[in-house]
Amino acid sequence: MRISVSDAKAQLTELVRRAEAGEEVVLTRHGHAVARLAPIKAAVDPAARRRLLEHLRAAAAPTLGPAAARSQDVLYGGDGLPE
Template sequence: MRVSVTDAKAQLTELVRRAEAGDEVILTRHGQPAVRLVPLQPRPTARSRRALMEAVQASAAAKATAGPTAARSQDFLYADDGMPE
């Protein structure tokens, strides 16, 4: 749906309702698209963010494999003095 900015002033509440319902509302200026009204995504709560982080950590722990640490993984590339071989 395209509406001029001038016309949108009189029906802003209705346009916001339509955008929240999922309709694409584009405001035009001199016939050219200027603005698109879109609904905001709800902000995640602290509880949902914590649950997501715990799920990611559990998934990473399940995928981890035993092996050398990152500090030791490339030692073979360097001599005892720390210079590349």
């Protein structure tokens, strides 16, 4: 939605509500966009962010063992050379 700054003065509460709901509200002056109303995203709790990063690192850790050692055996023939 585009609205002039002068018209927005009378509708500020409604425009803020629409921006909070996710609608893009662009304020214009003489037909040119000058500002945008957008919701502020909640800050992530540092402890929750750390837990998430630790979880992702653990999930991405390489798997060692028999399956990992033979995972590319299909690429090689019986003589050990690439097919």
